[in-house]
Amino acid sequence: MNFEKIISGGYFYQDRTAFIEKCENTASTLFCVRPRRMGKTLWLDTLANYYDIKRKDRFEKLFSHLYIGKNPTGRQNSYLILHLDFSTIQVSNDIKEIENSFHRYITTVIREFLIKYKDCIADFPVAFERENAIDSMNSLISVIKLSEHKLYILIDEYDNFTNELISTNRTTDYARLVTGDGLLKSFFKVIKSGNIGAIDRTFVTGVTPVTLTDMSSAYNISTPISLSANYNNLFGFTEKEVESILEPILAEVDMSSHRDEILSIMRHYYNGYKFSKKHSDTIYNPTLTIFFLNKLIEERGIPEQLYDRNLEMDGNKLDHITKLSSVHDKVFRLLENEEKISISHLVEDFKLSELLTMDEQSERYLWSYLFYYGILTFGGMDAFNTVLKIPNNISRHFYYDRIRQALFPAKLEASDVQKEFFIHLDLPVLQTFLEKTVLPYLSNRDYIRANEVSMKIMFLSLMLRDDLYIIDSEKEILRNYSDLLYIGRGETRKRFGLKDILIEFKFVKISETNLSQEEIRVLAEKELESLPGVKEKLEEAENQLGSYKEKIEDKFYKHNRFFSDMSDFAIHPLCILFIGFERVLVRSCVRSKFS
Numbered sequence: 225m226n227f228e229k230i231i232s233g234g235y236f237y238q239d240r241t242a243f244i245e246k247c248e249n250t251a252s253t254l255f256c257v258r259p260r261r262m263g264k265t266l267w268l269d270t271l272a273n274y275y276d277i278k279r280k281d282r283f284e285k286l287f288s289h290l291y292i293g294k295n296p297t298g299r300q301n302s303y304l305i306l307h308l309d310f311s312t313i314q315v316s317n318d319i320k321e322i323e324n325s326f327h328r329y330i331t332t333v334i335r336e337f338l339i340k341y342k343d344c345i346a347d348f349p350v351a352f353e354r355e356n357a358i359d360s361m362n363s364l365i366s367v368i369k370l371s372e373h374k375l376y377i378l379i380d381e382y383d384n385f386t387n388e389l390i391s392t393n394r395t396t397d398y399a400r401l402v403t404g405d406g407l408l409k410s411f412f413k414v415i416k417s418g419n420i421g422a423i424d425r426t427f428v429t430g431v432t433p434v435t436l437t438d439m440s441s442a443y444n445i446s447t448p449i450s451l452s453a454n455y456n457n458l459f460g461f462t463e464k465e466v467e468s469i470l471e472p473i474l475a476e477v478d479m480s481s482h483r484d485e486i487l488s489i490m491r492h493y494y495n496g497y498k499f500s501k502k503h504s505d506t507i508y509n510p511t512l513t514i515f516f517l518n519k520l521i522e523e524r525g526i527p528e529q530l531y532d533r534n535l536e537m538d539g540n541k542l543d544h545i546t547k548l549s550s551v552h553d554k555v556f557r558l559l560e561n562e563e564k565i566s567i568s569h570l571v572e573d574f575k576l577s578e579l580l581t582m583d584e585q586s587e588r589y590l591w592s593y594l595f596y597y598g599i600l601t602f603g604g605m606d607a608f609n610t611v612l613k614i615p616n617n618i619s620r621h622f623y624y625d626r627i628r629q630a631l632f633p634a635k636l637e638a639s640d641v642q643k644e645f646f647i648h649l650d651l652p653v654l655q656t657f658l659e660k661t662v663l664p665y666l667s668n669r670d671y672i673r674a675n676e677v678s679m680k681i682m683f684l685s686l687m688l689r690d691d692l693y694i695i696d697s698e699k700e701i702l703r704n705y706s707d708l709l710y711i712g713r714g715e716t717r718k719r720f721g722l723k724d725i726l727i728e729f730k731f732v733k734i735s736e737t738n739l740s741q742e743e744i745r746v747l748a749e750k751e752l753e754s755l756p757g758v759k760e761k762l763e764e765a766e767n768q769l770g771s772y773k774e775k776i777e778d779k780f781y782k783h784n785r786f787f788s789d790m791s792d793f794a795i796h797p798l799c800i801l802f803i804g805f806e807r808v809l810v811r812s813c814v815r816s817k818f819s
Contacts, residue, residue, distance in 0.1 A: 227269040231286050238465055238510075240267065241292035243458050244274055248297050250454070251447035252425045257432055258450070258499070259598025261511035262459040264429040268307065268378045271427060275303040275376050278340060303376035303424065304341050304368065308333060313385040319397040322385065323407050330357030330411070334364055345371045358410050365418040374424035377415060382428050383435040390434070390576060391541040398576065402438040412443035419445060432596040437573040451572065456503035460510050466490060473517055477524045485714050486526060490516060492694065493530050496615030498602040509598075512618070526715055530691060531618060542597060542622070545590065550583050552630045554590060555623055560677045563620070565600070566609040567591050599623075617690050628685040632665050638686045646692065646710070649723050649796055655810040658800070662686065667805045676729040679802050680707050683729070692716055709776070718792060726776065726797045728769050728813070730761040734804035744806045752807060761801055762811060769797035769813040 230237050247254055258264055273279055273286055280301040287293030292300075314325040331354055338350055351363040368375050386408065389398040401408045415423060428446060430436070436443060449455045461469070467487065474480045490513065497507040512531050519527035545551065558565045571592040582589040591612055594600045599622050603613030614620050641657045644650035666682065688695065693710045707729045712722030734741055736757040744752075752758055773795050780793065801809045 227266060227273050228282070228286060230266075236469065236514075237290075238461060238469075239290050240458065241270065241274070241287065241290045242295075243267075243455070244271065244292045245295065245297050246454060247427070248299060250449065253419065253446045254427045255429075255433075255436065255446035255448045256427075256450050256455065256458070257430050257596055258459050259497070259509075259596070260431060261509060262497075262507075262598075263510045264459060265309070265380050267459065268380050268427060268429065271376075272305050272307050272378060274300055275425075276305045277301050277303060277344070277373070302374075304337070304344060304373050305376050305378065306333070306337055306364075307378045307380075309380040311381040311384040315385050315388040319394075319400055322389075322397070322401075324355070326385075326407055326411075327355050327357045331355070331360050334360050337364070341373075344373050347371075357407070358414060361411065361414045361418075365414065365422040368418075368422040375418070375422055377423055377426045379426070379428040381430060383430040383432060386435045387431060387541060391544050393544050395576065395580070399438075402435055403440075406439075408435070409439045409442040412439055416443050416445055432593065433573045434576050434579065434593070438575050448572065451500055451570070453500040453502040456498070456500040457505055457507065460497060460507035461513055462505045462507065463491075463495065466495075466508050466513060469513075469517065473521060477521060479520075479525070482526065482714070486520070488694070489526065489530065489713070491616075493617045493690075496601060496619075497598060498615075501602050501605065501610065506601075506615075509618075526713075528691070528716065542594070542599070545579070545593065546626045551590065552626070554587060555626055556673070556678065556681060558614075559623060559627070559681045560673075563614040563623075564603055565591055565612050566606055567612065568608070569610055570595060570602075570612070617695075621688065621690075624681075624685045624688050627681060631682060631685065632662070636661065636665075636686075642687060642689060645687070646689065646723060646725075647721050649725070651798070651810045651812065654800075655808050658683075658810070659808040663802075663805050663808065674731060674733060674804070676707065676731045679729045679731055679800070680727075683727075683800070684708070692720070692722055724793060724795050726769060726773060726795050728765040728772075728797070728799050730765055730799060730801040732757040732761055732801065732803050734806065737803065741804065741806055744803055747807075749809065752803065752809060755803070758801065758803060758809070762799060762809070765799035765801070765811075766813040769799065773797050 227237075229235070256264075273282070274292060278301075279286075283301055284293070287296075287300075308330070312329055313322065315322055316325070334350070338345070345367050350360070350367050365375075386398055386401060389395075389401075400406055403409065415426065419426075426446070428436075428443075433448070433450070436446070449458075470483070470486065470490075471480075474483055474486070479486070490508070494508045494512045494516065495506055497509065498505075499507070515532055516527060516530065519529065546555070567588040569588070571588055574589055574592065578585055579589045579593055591600060595602075595612060598615070599619050600612040601615040603611040605611060614623065638657070641653055644653040662682070684695070693712055695708070695710055708725075708727040710723075710725040710727075711717075712720075712724055716722065717724075732755075734744060737744065737755045739747075739755070747755075753762065777793075777795060797813045799809075799811045799813050801811070803809070
C-alpha cells in the first residue's frame, strides 16, 4: 500500500515525516539498510510524495496533518523524482537474462519519467536507448543538467537481486555484476557522476552493505545512517507507539482486560530490534505488528496464528551461510551463551569474500551479516566488546530450525510426541522418543557438547512450539531458577488443555557411571536410577525444581503479564536426564510440600 492511498483512504499512518527534515540536515546522499519488511518502501514513497514537483496540488491533503506539513523544509515539491525498485529485477538462471531484465527495467522507468515530466524537460530530448540502461541514464542526466530542475533519486532494495545470487551460491554471477565493469557497478558510477549538476539528492535502501562495499569506489559518496542513533526509529514502531495503536483496537473488540497479555505476546514476537548502540528504544517489526492487529480485529480475540510465514524474515536467503562447515558450532555457542554473542565491533562495510572466508579472518562477519538481516540485534556492551542478541521469538526460530536441520533428517517427525507431552504429559512417550529416535543422531555430531545446555538446545529444536506456549520468554522469571519453562498461552492453553511445564536438564557422562556404553544400553530403568552420578543428579533436580516451582508460582500469582485467568495454572516440574548419548530418564519431580 502506497503513501497516498494510506492517507487518502484514512488508514493508520505512524507519522515519520519529522525524519524528512532530519535527512535534509544530515546529507544529500543517504544510504540505509534494514531487515526486510521494516517499512523502507513506504518511507521512500513518502519522500517521493513530499518532494515531487508534480504533486504540489496534493501537498495540503497529504501532509497538512503531519509534522512535515506543519513544518515544511522549503524543498517540498521541488524535484523531479526518479524512483527505482530493484526488487522488480527478475533473477533467472542465466546472468545475461538478469542483465537484460535490469536494462529493460531501467529504460522502462526512464520512459515513464520522460512522459511524466515532459513539460519540465521538453526542450531537451533524451537520446533514449531501449536496451541500454547505462546510456539511457547518462543521457537523462545530461538533459537534466541543461534544464532548470534537479533530480532526486530513490532506490529501493538496491541489493535485492544480488542477494538472490548470493543466497543461491552464484558468486561468479554476483561478481560479474558488482566488480570491474559490472552492470550494477557501472550504473552506480553514472549516478555518482550525475551528482555534479543534475542529481541533487539520493536515498538508497537495502538489507546489507555487502553489495555496496563490493562495488568499491563506484558509489563511495553516500552517507550511511543505518547505525546512527538519530535514525534508530526511522522504520518500525516503538513500544509507546504500539501501546497507543493497541488501546482503541482493544476497546473496539472488547478486550481491554487482556491488554497486558496481548502486549506481552507482541513484545516477544515482534519487538526487540535495536539499530543503534546509543539509542534506548527497541523497535517492533511494523509488517508483523499490523498483521497481528488485523487478525485481532478480524477474530475479536488473540489470534492463533501469530505470524504469516510469508512475512517471516528471509531465513532461506541465509541458508548458504549457515551451511558453511563451522557455522553450526557458532550457532550452538550463541544459543549456549543465553542467546548472546560478544564481538569487538559490528562491521559496517564488508565484502562477500570476507563473509565466505570468515574462518580464516573473523567470525564477526557472520554475526554482522545476521545483524543486518534482523536475526541478531544490539544487546548492549561488555567491558570491551559489542554484544549482539536474538531479538525475538520469530528470529529465534531461525536458529533452532537450523539446529534441527543440522542434527536430524527432514523425515524426523515430532508432532505426535508434542501432542502427548504438552496435552497429556505422557512422559514414557517422550522418554522413548528421545532415547530411541533422537539420541542415535547425536553421537556423531562434533558440535554437540556433552552437557545440559546442549541437551536443552537439542530439545528445543524439536519441541519449540511457541505458537502454543510462551517459552523462556521472560528471562527474569528463570534467572537463577531453571532451564526451561513452558507457559501455555492464555486462551490457547484452555482450548487445548495445555500443561504448564518446568524442566531441569541433567547430563551424566558415561565415564562417571564406571560402566561401558554397551552395559549402559541394557540396564533397566531402576538400575539406571541407582548408578553413581545418576541418583545424585535426580535428587539435585528434585530439590531444585521444588524450590523453583514455589518461587515461580509465587511470582506469577503476584504479577502475571501473560494471562488473566489463573484458575488452571499449575506447574508440572520435570527432570530430563541424559546418560551420555545412550539413555534418557524423564521423571516427574513433584513433591508433596511443593504441590
